[in-house]
Amino acid sequence: MTMIRKLALVAAIASTTGMSGCGGSSSSSNSAATSATITGTAIAPAGTVAQMEPQSIMEIALSFVISPVAAEITGLEPIKGADVELIRVDDEGNQVGDVLATTSTSITGDYTLTLPQGVNLAGNLIVRITGTNNQQLRAQVVEQSVDISPVSEFVLRKFIETGADLDELVVADVVKLNGRVEDFDLTAGLDLDAMFTKLEDEVGAFVENEVVVASAGAAPATSVAGTYVNTAYAFALHDSDGEGYGTFAQDLWIEDFTFAAGSSGTVNVTFRGGDSAYTNFSGTALENANPYYVTNTDDEEETFEASFTTAGVLSIEGEFEEDIDPEGENGWRYPGITYIFQEVSGQGVFAGLTHEASVRYALIDTDNDGDLDALDPESRAGDEVFRTLEFFIKKPENLTSASVQGDYGRVYFSSYIQNGFIELQTENNIVAFSGEYVVTEQGAVAHTLFVNGNGDASYEFEEVPASEAETIPVSADGGISGDEGLIGQVSSTGGFIDFTETDGCNGENAACQQGDFAEFEKTLLVKLPTEQLDVSGKTYRLMMMAVHLEGGGTNAINLAASQFNTVLDMTSNTAGTLSGIFSDVEMPMGLGSDVAASADQISEEAFTMTLAANGATSIAIGDSASDHTVLEGYFNEDGSLGVFTTGYVEANEDRDELGIAILIDITE
Numbered sequence: 001m002t003m004i005r006k007l008a009l010v011a012a013i014a015s016t017t018g019m020s021g022c023g024g025s026s027s028s029s030n031s032a033a034t035s036a037t038i039t040g041t042a043i044a045p046a047g048t049v050a051q052m053e054p055q056s057i058m059e060i061a062l063s064f065v066i067s068p069v070a071a072e073i074t075g076l077e078p079i080k081g082a083d084v085e086l087i088r089v090d091d092e093g094n095q096v097g098d099v100l101a102t103t104s105t106s107i108t109g110d111y112t113l114t115l116p117q118g119v120n121l122a123g124n125l126i127v128r129i130t131g132t133n134n135q136q137l138r139a140q141v142v143e144q145s146v147d148i149s150p151v152s153e154f155v156l157r158k159f160i161e162t163g164a165d166l167d168e169l170v171v172a173d174v175v176k177l178n179g180r181v182e183d184f185d186l187t188a189g190l191d192l193d194a195m196f197t198k199l200e201d202e203v204g205a206f207v208e209n210e211v212v213v214a215s216a217g218a219a220p221a222t223s224v225a226g227t228y229v230n231t232a233y234a235f236a237l238h239d240s241d242g243e244g245y246g247t248f249a250q251d252l253w254i255e256d257f258t259f260a261a262g263s264s265g266t267v268n269v270t271f272r273g274g275d276s277a278y279t280n281f282s283g284t285a286l287e288n289a290n291p292y293y294v295t296n297t298d299d300e301e302e303t304f305e306a307s308f309t310t311a312g313v314l315s316i317e318g319e320f321e322e323d324i325d326p327e328g329e330n331g332w333r334y335p336g337i338t339y340i341f342q343e344v345s346g347q348g349v350f351a352g353l354t355h356e357a358s359v360r361y362a363l364i365d366t367d368n369d370g371d372l373d374a375l376d377p378e379s380r381a382g383d384e385v386f387r388t389l390e391f392f393i394k395k396p397e398n399l400t401s402a403s404v405q406g407d408y409g410r411v412y413f414s415s416y417i418q419n420g421f422i423e424l425q426t427e428n429n430i431v432a433f434s435g436e437y438v439v440t441e442q443g444a445v446a447h448t449l450f451v452n453g454n455g456d457a458s459y460e461f462e463e464v465p466a467s468e469a470e471t472i473p474v475s476a477d478g479g480i481s482g483d484e485g486l487i488g489q490v491s492s493t494g495g496f497i498d499f500t501e502t503d504g505c506n507g508e509n510a511a512c513q514q515g516d517f518a519e520f521e522k523t524l525l526v527k528l529p530t531e532q533l534d535v536s537g538k539t540y541r542l543m544m545m546a547v548h549l550e551g552g553g554t555n556a557i558n559l560a561a562s563q564f565n566t567v568l569d570m571t572s573n574t575a576g577t578l579s580g581i582f583s584d585v586e587m588p589m590g591l592g593s594d595v596a597a598s599a600d601q602i603s604e605e606a607f608t609m610t611l612a613a614n615g616a617t618s619i620a621i622g623d624s625a626s627d628h629t630v631l632e633g634y635f636n637e638d639g640s641l642g643v644f645t646t647g648y649v650e651a652n653e654d655r656d657e658l659g660i661a662i663l664i665d666i667t668e
Contacts, residue, residue: 036114036115036121036144037112037113037114037115037144038086038112038113038114038115038127038141038144038145038146039110039111039112039113039144039145039146040110040111040127040139040145040146040147040148041078041105041108041109041110041111041147041148042078042079042082042084042105042109042110042111042129042137042147042148042149043076043077043078043079043109043147043148043149044076044077044079044137044149044150044192044195045076045077045150045192045194045195076149076150077109078105078107078108078109078110079105079109079129079137079148080105080106080107080108080109081104081105081106081107082104082105082129082131083102083103083104083129083130084102084103084104084105084111084113084127084128084129084148085099085101085102085127085128085129085130086099086100086101086102086113086115086116086119086125086126086127086128086141087099087100087125087126087128088100088124088125088126089124089126089166090124090166091124091160091163091164091165091166092160093138093156093157093160096124100115100116100119101113101114101115101116105129111127111148113127115141121141121142121143121144122140122141122142122166122167122169123140123142123159123164123166123167123168123169124140124166124167125140125141125142126138126139126140126141126156127139127141127146127148128148129148135192136153137149137150137152137153137192138152138153138156139152139153139156140152140155140156140159140166140169142169150192150195150196150199151199153192153196154196154199154200154207155207155211157196158204158207158208158211159211159214159215161565162208162211162212162215162565163215164211164214164215165215169214169215197599200581200599200601201583201597201598201599202357202597203335204563204581204583204599205355205563205564205581205583206335206337206338206355208563208564208565208581209315209337209338209339209340209564210337210338212311212313212315212340212564212565213307213309213313213315213338213340215311216309216310216311216313217265217309217310218264218265218266218307218308218309218310219265219308219309219310219312220261220265220308221259221261221262221265221266221267221308222261224259224261224267224308224314224343224350224394225259225260225261225267226258226259226348226394226395226492227256227257227258227259227394227395227477228256228257228258228259228392228393228394228395229254229255229256229257229392229393229395229478229479229486229489229498230253230254230255230256230257230274230390230391230392230393231252231253231254231255231390231391231393231489231498231500232251232252232253232388232389232390232391232500233250233252233388233389233390233413233500233520233522233545233660234250234251234252234386234387234388234389235248235249235250235386235387235388235415235545235547235559236248236249236250236251236384236385236386236387236559237249237384237385237557237559237585237586237587237595238280238282238360238382238383238384238385238595239382239383239384239587239593239594239595240381240382240594241380241381241382241383241594242594243382244284244592245282245283245284245591245592246282246283246284246587246590246591246592246593246594246595247280247281247282247591248280248281248282248289248417248422248557248587248591249278249279249280249281250278250279250415250417250518250520251276251277251278251279251388252276252277252500252502252520252522253274253275253276253277253500254274254275254276254486254487254489254500255271255272255273255274255275255276255298256271256272256273256274257269257270257271257272257392258270258272259306262305265307265308265309266305266306266307266308267305267306267307267308267314268303268305269303269304269305269306269316270301270302270303271301271302271303271304272301273297273298273299273300273301274297274298275295275296275297275298275484275485275486276295276296276297276298277293277294277295277296277502277504277518277520278293278294278295278296279291279292279293279294279417279504279518279520280292281417281422281518281591282591283591283592284591284592285453285555285590285591285592286420286421286422286451286452286453286555286590286591287420287452287453287454288420288453289419289420289453289591290419290516291417291418291419291504291506291516291517291518292506292516293504293505293506293516293517293518294506295484295502295504304316311666312342312343312345312666313340313341313342313343314340314341314343314350314392315338315339315340315341316338316339316340317336317338317339318334318336318337318338318339319336320333320334320335320336321333321334321336322334322375324363324373324374324375325363326371326373328363329362329363329372330360330361330362330363330381331360331361331362331363331374331375331376332358332359332360332361332375332384333358333359333361333375333377334356334357334358335357335358337354337355337356339352339354340352340564341390341392342541342543342564342664342666344496344640344641344664344665345640345665346493346638346640347491347493347495347496347636347640347641348393348394348491348492348493348496349391349392349393349394349491349496349641350391350392351389351390351391351392351543351662351664352388352389352390352391352543353387353388353389353390353543353544353545353561353562353564354386354387354388354390355386355387355561355563355583356385356386356387356388357383357384357385357386358383358384359380359382359383359384360380360381360382360383360384361375361376361377361379361380361381362376362379362381363375363376364376364379383594383595385559385585385595385597387545387559387561387585389522389543389545389660389662391498393478393489393490393491393496393498394491394492395477395478395479395489395492396476396477396478396490396491396492396493396494397476397477397492398476399474399475399476399477399478399490399494400476401433401435401436401437401474403493403494404433404437404474404490404494404497405433405434406432406433406527406528406530407430407431407432407433407527407528407614408430408431408432408433408497408525408526408527408528409428409430409431409525409526409528409614409615409616409633409634409635409636409643410427410428410429410430410431410441410444410523410524410525410634411426411427411428411523411524411525411632411633411634411643411644411645411660412425412426412427412428412444412521412522412523412645413425413426413521413522413645413658413659413660414426414519414520414521414522415519415520415547416517416518416519417517417518417519418515418516418517419515419516420452420453421450421451421452421453422450422451422549422557423448423449423450424448424449424450424547424549424658425446425447425448425449425658426446426447426645426646426647426658426659426660427444427445427446427447427464427645428444428445428632428633428634428645429441429442429443429444429445429464430442430528430614430616430634431525435471436471437471437472437473437474438469438470438471439469439470439471439472440466440467440468440469441466441467442466443463443464443465443466444463444464445461445462445463445464445632446461446462446463446464447459447460447461447462447645447647447655447658448460448462449549449655449656449657449658451549451550451551451555452551453555455551455552455554455555456551457549457550457551457552457656458551459654459655459656472488474490478490478491478492480497480499482501487499487500487501488500488501488523494527495526495527495636495637496524496525496526496527496636496641497523497524497525497526498522498523498524498525499521499522499523499524499525500521500522500523501520501521501523502518502519502520502521503517503518503519504517504518504519505517505518522660524643524660524662525643526615526634526635526636526637526641526642526643527636527637528614528615528616528634528635528636528637529613529614529615529635529636529637529638529639530614530637531613532611532613533573533611533615533635533639534573534639535570535573535611535635535639536570536571536572536573537570537571537667538569538570538639538665538667539567539568539569539570539665539666539667539668540567540568540570540642540663540664540665540666541564541565541566541567541663541664541666542562542566542567542568542578542580542661542662542663543562543566543661543662543663543664544560544561544562544566544582544631544646544659544660544661544662545559545560545561545562545659545660545661546559546560546561546646546648546657546658546659546660546661547559547560547657547658547659548560548586548648548656548657549656549657550656554588554589554590555589555590555591556586556587556588556589556590557586557587557590557591558584558585558586558587558657559584559585559586560582560583560584560657560659561582561583562580562581562582562583562661563580563581563582563583563599565580565581566578566579566580566581566582566602567579567580567666568607568619568663569604570609573609573611574608574609574610574611575606575607575608575609576606576607576609577604577605577606577607578602578604578605578606578607578621579602579603579604579605580602581599581600581601581602582599582600582602583597583598583599583600584597584598584599584600585597586598605621605622606622607619607620607621607622608620608624611635614634615634615635615636615637616633616634617631617632617633617634617635617642617644618630618631618632619631619632619644626651627648627649627650627651628648628649629646629647629648629649630646630647630649631644631645631646631661631663632644632645632646632647633645633661635663639665640664640665641662641663641664641665642662642663643661643662644660644661644662644663645658645659645660645661646658646659646660646661647659
């Protein structure tokens with residue numbers, strides 16, 4: 001197994017050559033294609049081909065490869081003799097006006113079509129094949145080579161779901177996105193519905209991120225310039241492709257960055273080093289799993305580029321990568337994804353929830369010198385899936401205790417592993433700051449979830465007593481120090497505080513009396529309002545990451561995370577609706593099973609909410625009389641940011657899933 005890659009902000013530095021601003025006018029960026037010839041190939045899953053064609057054909061197996069270093073989508077076949085129509089669509093995907101031109105596909109699925117005079121390449125210019133039951137495959141005509149496939153249809157649907165102005169899309173962004181999906185190791189489903197489900201399960205979050213960036217224009221980056229601390233808390237599952245061995249892994253880090261404003265929405269980002277910790281908990285089953293724990297300091301400075309959009313989104317683009325462990329037996333392929341972070345208005349904070357994955361391969365000796373020196377793409381060894389909650393926190397230039405006074409809402413999430421068991425815990429309480437960073441904690445409400453290798457699973461609710469006042473060491477740049485270095489950061493406004501802490505041991509010294517263990521902790525605090533907030537009519541982006549654990553002999557492990565466009569629409573101060581997609585990666589029979597990915601699409605699911613005058617908030621999603629999800633936490637003083645712990649509450653009030661979440665106001 002490999003260590004979870006640290007933020008691909010850093011991992012992508014080596015391969016990123018620069019980013020350009022996103023968005024723009026179709027008149028300035030779309031190419032005039034008067035009398036141009038459009039060519040391409042139409043392909044679909046085997047079970048769909050007969051529905052898309054007016055007559056049957058002999059099945060032809062194809063390997064569809066876009067990039068020479070990309071994994072292939074297998075199981076797609078050419079669509080023969082199908083009518084191809086050229087149309088314009090509106091931003092909801094509906095046809096506008098008459099069909100502009102028609103042609104047919106050949107026996108190999110190829111087609112050629114001449115654009116009518118005056119018709120230009122654009123994101124709202126579409127080639128379409130329609131089959132029985134009105135099934136459609138469409139592709140945006142943004143270059144003169146346009147393949148029609150489930151990928152092109154899936155990308156178009158994502159643009160429509162996001163509310164993009166199709167006519168204003170930069171054509172190069174659409175071309176790049178369609179091609180980059182092919183970097184993933186995919187096999188076609190039996191039919192279009194199965195294929196779209198697979199695409200959503202395995203690359204939906206990636207495509208969603210790309211679409212978000214491509215759909216917004218560049219914004220001046222002067223407002224985000226400054227020095228930042230990047231903090232992260234990550235979970236991962238690794239499998240071994242049927243070999244009965246797996247890993248539950250965690251990673252966290254605290255790192256320094258500098259943002260400098262470039263031109264046209266470009267942000268020049270410099271990584272200045274930082275500290276990290278990693279653990280993997282590996283075995284054939286929970287009862288024989290042992291943790292490995294390691295810390296690391298990185299002080300190698302690197303500079304790269306990011307983009308900042310009018311939607312307050314900071315994006316960093318990574319490229320397809322191959323990594324080889326020269327001292328081991330494995331190599332990895334990482335599809336290039338775009339890492340996006342939503343700005344919290346006025347708070348000097350960006351937040352992101354990254355969905356990453358890689359495929360692990362065996363190595364081979366290509367020059368017969370006895371050293372394994374290359375990845376063998378024909379010898380898969382497993383999948384590795386990562387979920388990471390990250391913050392960029394702008395440092396204050398000269399923080400004083402006067403900026404950190406009053407009540408703060410605190411949420412806490414931790415994971416503890418030791419030989420043969422996993423424990424998760426959440427806490428909520430109010431913390432008062434007074435004097436020179438004097439802290440007094442009120443009593444907390446705690447939830448603990450525990451599983452062990454005997455199949456035992458237990459849940460415990462506890463009321464933690466208040467603590468005595470103590471003084472915490474806060475520097476002028478907002479840094480909070482612990483015994484091992486930086487453990488926390490106060491934002492430039494003083495309204496947000498992040499603690500990212502870890503402890504662990506591999507039994508290498510006498511201090512490890514309890515044996516090998518690892519503990520990872522995340523604490524978030526927001527300054528509370530002093531009067532009743534009104535959030536009615538607001539829209540909040542939800543970033544939620546949770547871990548589900550089961551006993552009963554399966555010891556299933558599930559990582560759940562919201563995708564970027566998951567939102568809560570507040571219809572009042574007591575109710576609203578949730579819409580978006582939650583991705584799940586699961587080891588259904590514990591560490592010995594293979595990882596399975598799925599996605600849950602939610603449309604306007606009702607929730608109820610209580611919002612106290614001090615910002616304390618509880619949100620119940622679904623029917624509170626039966627199994628449902630709860631978010632418990634606090635909104636900050638202006639309602640721009642909420643921090644929460646999460647739990648899946650069963651009918652008997654027990655919880656088998658705990659997590660952490662934030663809400664960011666994105667109301668237009």
